[in-house]
Amino acid sequence: MTTDIEVRDLRKRYGPTVAVDGLSFTIRSGQVTGLVGPNGAGKSTTMRVILGLDSADEGTALIGGRPYASLRNPIRHVGALLDAGAVHPGRRARDHLLWMAHASGIPKRRVDEVIELVGLSSAARRRVGGFSLGMRQRLGIAGALLGDPPALIFDEPVNGLDPEGIRWIRGLLRRLATEGRAVLVSSHLMSELEGSADHLVVIGRGKRIADTSVQDLLTAASRGRVAVRTTAVSEAITVLTQEGASVGVIDHGVLIVTGLSAQRAIALLAASELPFSEVSGYRATLEEAYLNLTRDAGEFSAASPMEAS
Amino acid sequence: MTTRLSDRATAEGRGRAGRVLLAEWTKFWSVPRWVMAMLAAIVLTVLMSVLSASGSGTDENAAIWDLYVPGPDGRPVQDSFHFVHQPASGDLTITAQVVSQEGRALDASTAEPEAGAMAGLVIKESTEAGSAYAAIVVTPGDGVRMDANFETVHTGSTEAAPRYLRLTRTGATITGFESADGTRWSEVGEVDVPELPDTIEVGMLVGSPDGVVVERQFGSTAVGQTSTISAAEFDNVSLEPGRTGFWRGNGIGLPGVGQFTEAQGRFTIAGSGDIAAYSGPGDDVVQLSLIGFIVGVVVVCAVGVLYVTTEYKHGMIRTSFTVSPQRGRVLATKAVVIAGVAFTVGLIAALISFQLGQPILRENGFAPPAFDTMSLSDPIVWRAITGSALLLALVAVLSLCIAVITRRSASAITLVIALTVLPLLAGFGLPAGPAGWLMRLTPAGGFALQRVVEPTEHLVDPVAMIAPLEGLVVLLAYAAGTLVLAGWLLNRRDA
Numbered sequence: 001m002t003t004d005i006e007v008r009d010l011r012k013r014y015g016p017t018v019a020v021d022g023l024s025f026t027i028r029s030g031q032v033t034g035l036v037g038p039n040g041a042g043k044s045t046t047m048r049v050i051l052g053l054d055s056a057d058e059g060t061a062l063i064g065g066r067p068y069a070s071l072r073n074p075i076r077h078v079g080a081l082l083d084a085g086a087v088h089p090g091r092r093a094r095d096h097l098l099w100m101a102h103a104s105g106i107p108k109r110r111v112d113e114v115i116e117l118v119g120l121s122s123a124a125r126r127r128v129g130g131f132s133l134g135m136r137q138r139l140g141i142a143g144a145l146l147g148d149p150p151a152l153i154f155d156e157p158v159n160g161l162d163p164e165g166i167r168w169i170r171g172l173l174r175r176l177a178t179e180g181r182a183v184l185v186s187s188h189l190m191s192e193l194e195g196s197a198d199h200l201v202v203i204g205r206g207k208r209i210a211d212t213s214v215q216d217l218l219t220a221a222s223r224g225r226v227a228v229r230t231t232a233v234s235e236a237i238t239v240l241t242q243e244g245a246s247v248g249v250i251d252h253g254v255l256i257v258t259g260l261s262a263q264r265a266i267a268l269l270a271a272s273e274l275p276f277s278e279v280s281g282y283r284a285t286l287e288e289a290y291l292n293l294t295r296d297a298g299e300f301s302a303a304s305p306m307e308a309s
Numbered sequence: 310m311t312t313r314l315s316d317r318a319t320a321e322g323r324g325r326a327g328r329v330l331l332a333e334w335t336k337f338w339s340v341p342r343w344v345m346a347m348l349a350a351i352v353l354t355v356l357m358s359v360l361s362a363s364g365s366g367t368d369e370n371a372a373i374w375d376l377y378v379p380g381p382d383g384r385p386v387q388d389s390f391h392f393v394h395q396p397a398s399g400d401l402t403i404t405a406q407v408v409s410q411e412g413r414a415l416d417a418s419t420a421e422p423e424a425g426a427m428a429g430l431v432i433k434e435s436t437e438a439g440s441a442y443a444a445i446v447v448t449p450g451d452g453v454r455m456d457a458n459f460e461t462v463h464t465g466s467t468e469a470a471p472r473y474l475r476l477t478r479t480g481a482t483i484t485g486f487e488s489a490d491g492t493r494w495s496e497v498g499e500v501d502v503p504e505l506p507d508t509i510e511v512g513m514l515v516g517s518p519d520g521v522v523v524e525r526q527f528g529s530t531a532v533g534q535t536s537t538i539s540a541a542e543f544d545n546v547s548l549e550p551g552r553t554g555f556w557r558g559n560g561i562g563l564p565g566v567g568q569f570t571e572a573q574g575r576f577t578i579a580g581s582g583d584i585a586a587y588s589g590p591g592d593d594v595v596q597l598s599l600i601g602f603i604v605g606v607v608v609v610c611a612v613g614v615l616y617v618t619t620e621y622k623h624g625m626i627r628t629s630f631t632v633s634p635q636r637g638r639v640l641a642t643k644a645v646v647i648a649g650v651a652f653t654v655g656l657i658a659a660l661i662s663f664q665l666g667q668p669i670l671r672e673n674g675f676a677p678p679a680f681d682t683m684s685l686s687d688p689i690v691w692r693a694i695t696g697s698a699l700l701l702a703l704v705a706v707l708s709l710c711i712a713v714i715t716r717r718s719a720s721a722i723t724l725v726i727a728l729t730v731l732p733l734l735a736g737f738g739l740p741a742g743p744a745g746w747l748m749r750l751t752p753a754g755g756f757a758l759q760r761v762v763e764p765t766e767h768l769v770d771p772v773a774m775i776a777p778l779e780g781l782v783v784l785l786a787y788a789a790g791t792l793v794l795a796g797w798l799l800n801r802r803d804a
Contacts, residue, residue, distance in 0.1 A: 069635075074631060082628075087628075088336075090340040092339060099332040103331075104328070
């Protein structure tokens with residue numbers, strides 16, 4: 001059962017506001033794909049259209065080649081966490097999963113299994129009204145996993161989680177991808193996806209800005225740059241710029257050199273008898289790569305919280 | 310993830326509709342507040358029914374024998390008319406032509422006879438008011454009919470006078486005929502009156518029921534009566550086999566009222582009064598023990614609305630529609646669940662209310678002979694009890710659908726209350742005609758499902774003016790109409 005999620009030329013407008021504007025991308029099995037953009041970029045709208053909740057004005061969103069609404073027992077094809085608060089506060093956690101299981105013909109033992117999987121066993125018979133946001137996130141994730149689906153969609157799953165929870169969810173995302181599932185995770189913070197996403201779809205104002213593997217993105221952002229750690233900062237800058245390199249200082253005693261190979265930099269520093277403790281290829285962070293991208297797109301700032309989604 | 314879900318493993322022998330039903334039922338019972346509210350609906354309904362029964366009273370029985378006489382079966386009847394008669398034995402046939410009818414009120418003159426004024430032929434056990442009889446009469450309003458022992462047993466043509474009428478007695482069987490010309494006869498029907506002795510009183514009757522004036526004020530009705538008198542001319546009177554005894558005139562039930570004259574075989578008879586079973590003031594003893602449903606309806610409405618609006622409020626409707634993308638099916642299933650719960654609540658509340666309320670009402674004067682003793686062995690009581698349950702079920706569906714349409718608790722609850730409870734209050738203050746139409750046009754008419762007595766305009770209660778079936782139709786129409794609209798909107802709108 002291969003279940004790629006395919007979005008083609010998707011357009012969705014709410015009154016005068018264009019939420020999604022001709023968006024196309026594919027979510028592949030065995031990968032964690034990050035859907036990244038600031039709040040209001042159209043991430044949640046795209047996910048709602050994929051799940052058949054909102055109807056697209058134009059374009060299609062298909063799961064394994066079929067629209068969501070035509071799936072038999074859809075939560076066994078795609079599991080989704082849209083909003084961790086979407087539970088009646090008077091209901092017990094287990095009962096919330098139980099009705100979902102009933103509707104999809106999933107046996108009760110699977111309910112207890114996913115509760116255990118997300119670490120809610122001790123709270124399973126408590127009413128959701130008393131849950132912290134982190135616990136609700138876990139319950140929502142349990143609901144997404146209930147049907148053991150080959151594709152999963154998580155909208156901002158890291159929200160409200162403590163550092164331990166964040167680590168847990170990163171591990172979970174990796175594991176789900178390793179099991180061969182297609183995983184789509186949205187976030188308005190690129191750093192949240194560091195270390196978990198394999199692929200990125202970056203959107204802004206409903207349009208696609210980038211659709212790239214994390215590897216390629218980082219390589220592009222790091223390309224040709226060398227990090228040099230030295231105690232003689234100004235002398236090193238002089239020597240290196242004389243050879244045509246551009247040099248930036250990012251930290252006390254760390255220079256980022258563009259336009260020279262690592263060997264050439266070592267040779268120059270050694271020839272001038274300047275001390276250095278480390279010369280290595282520079283590795284950009286995902287956040288940095290993202291900022292480069294969005295600066296090029298010139299449309300929005302990733303740092304500002306902006307409109308609510 | 311140890312449980313591998315295969316299609317086979319998850320089929321579990323249930324159809325899709327059945328699984329969605331189980332899911333929606335789980336959603337309902339897993340919110341304790343809703344379950345408590347439905348239990349509270351039972352308690353509150355019973356409590357208010359009992360309180361209301363304790364507070365009701367009537368002195369109908371105290372005055373009943375002043376106005377009514379015991380009929381052949383002992384139940385109160387009105388039996389007053391002018392009777393021009395003679396005794397006769399064995400099988401016989403009496404024939405006469407009612408030539409004309411006219412009438413007026415006793416205290417004022419009106420040229421028109423009351424629509425119910427009667428002129429016709431009667432075979433009666435004796436001249437005692439309340440004795441057994443069979444009669445054929447013609448009325449200006451309803452044409453020809455045959456009555457026996459204070460009930461109409463057959464209806465004939467709708468022709469008014471002039472009309473030929475005939476009664477034939479063969480043993481205990483009386484057969485009625487009518488004719489336009491006295492030669493071509495058609496049978497109206499036959500009836501057995503076993504109470505009739507061999508020697509009976511046979512002859513002509515003229516009666517004219519009281520005019521009824523109903524005055525409505527907010528919260529009360531006053532039923533006034535005006536006596537009327539009617540005069541009819543009879544011709545071609547014959548009594549077979551060949552006896553023409555001496556005709557005597559008697560005011561049955563109303564001694565001294567009415568008169569007759571005879572000239573060349575032509576009789577002019579004036580009479581007043583009615584021949585009818587006691588119909589009471591229209592109070593419905595079964596409905597009176599189920600008054601608390603007005604509270605039950607409000608509680609069920611609130612739960613029906615919240616069953617939907619909490620899903621919108623918390624965003625859970627999206628989870629519901631990702632689990633079951635067929636939104637129409639989700640709506641229909643919700644309707645089945647809430648209707649089933651409300652029906653059960655209604656059934657239990659009606660049974661307890663009825664059982665507790667009846668003895669209280671009997672103690673407060675709603676007792677025989679003016680009021681029949683009602684019990685669970687009467688099928689009509691079960692009609693009212695299941696009708697009450699149906700009322701709650703349909704109000705629940707209506708609430709659910711209006712909640713889907715508005716998506717807001719406050720507006721949905723307000724709208725349902727405005728449609729189902731407000732018209733009842735407004736109806737108290739309206740004249741009978743508009744009050745009746747208000748019941749026929751709003752789901753409030755559904756309360757008529759709790760009634761077992763014929764519709765009447767003599768009561769304050771606007772629901773009393775329409776038949777249970779009319780109430781059911783209007784309530785069903787609202788529930789079905791909003792269901793269709795809600796389904797259409799669900800599929801059209803983004804979740």
